[in-house]
Amino acid sequence: AQTVTQSQPEMSVQEAETVTLSCTYDTSESDYYLFWYKQPPSRQMILVIRQEAYKQQNATENRFSVNFQKAAKSFSLKISDSQLGDAAMYFCAYSPEYGNKLVFGAGTILRVKS
Amino acid sequence: EAGVTQSPTHLIKTRGQQATLRCSPISGHTSVYWYQQALGLGLQFLLWYDEGEERNRGNFPPRFSGRQFPNYSSELNVNALELEDSALYLCASSTGRRLEQYFGPGTRLTVT
Numbered sequence: 596a597q598t599v600t601q602s603q604p605e606m607s608v609q610e611a612e613t614v615t616l617s618c619t620y621d622t623s624e625s626d627y628y629l630f631w632y633k634q635p636p637s638r639q640m641i642l643v644i645r646q647e648a649y650k651q652q653n654a655t656e657n658r659f660s661v662n663f664q665k666a667a668k669s670f671s672l673k674i675s676d677s678q679l680g681d682a683a684m685y686f687c688a689y690s691p692e693y694g695n696k697l698v699f700g701a702g703t704i705l706r707v708k709s
Numbered sequence: 710e711a712g713v714t715q716s717p718t719h720l721i722k723t724r725g726q727q728a729t730l731r732c733s734p735i736s737g738h739t740s741v742y743w744y745q746q747a748l749g750l751g752l753q754f755l756l757w758y759d760e761g762e763e764r765n766r767g768n769f770p771p772r773f774s775g776r777q778f779p780n781y782s783s784e785l786n787v788n789a790l791e792l793e794d795s796a797l798y799l800c801a802s803s804t805g806r807r808l809e810q811y812f813g814p815g816t817r818l819t820v821t
Binding site for chain 1: 757767
């Protein structure tokens with residue numbers, strides 16, 4: 596069974612600084628999709644970024660980028676120029692190629708200090 | 710473009726009752742997913758509906774069921790409610806398999 600592990604229950608970052616959230620996963624499949632979702636206090640899950648496993652190039656969305664290491668089964672999220680609005684719970688999620696569900700990690704609470 | 714909508718926002722039931730939660734996907738999306746976010750248990754996949762059919766279900770008892778209507782909206786029914794069913798129930802939609810899912814605001818179910 597696929598599993599997703601987020602080893603950092605909580606992280607803090609100073610406004611305008613950079614922070615990296617870690618995620619590892621376990622799968623025997625060769626093709627799959629990885630996502631980072633953000634859940635602010637409003638509880639609305641928001642898609643931050645996605646990565647296809649067959650792509651070697653790391654995905655980037657504005658201030659958000661990933662470091663995808665397929666061999667190590669690692670998928671970290673880097674947030675640059677952190678803003679107060681980035682404070683939220685961040686979930687790493689996995690979707691198998693022939694699957695149709697998201698497998699989530701336990702989440703990392705990100706606090707942004709002004 | 711309207712996002713995924715869910716109703717009601719909050720639902721309070723007593724043990725043994727039935728709860729019905731509703732979800733309307735983004736226009737053009739044919740797949741609807743249900744997830745349970747219970748305190749201490751994280752986000753767990755419940756059900757997947759596509760084109761009116763149940764395509765997959767997570768490790769939940771049969772008293773969790775649902776359906777998808779011709780307009781692609783969906784209902785989640787929870788029968789014989791138990792205290793541990795108290796959770797935030799999230800609905801998501803997508804245009805197809807393996808593509809990103811967009812989430813609604815959730816329904817907070819409280820069982821007393």
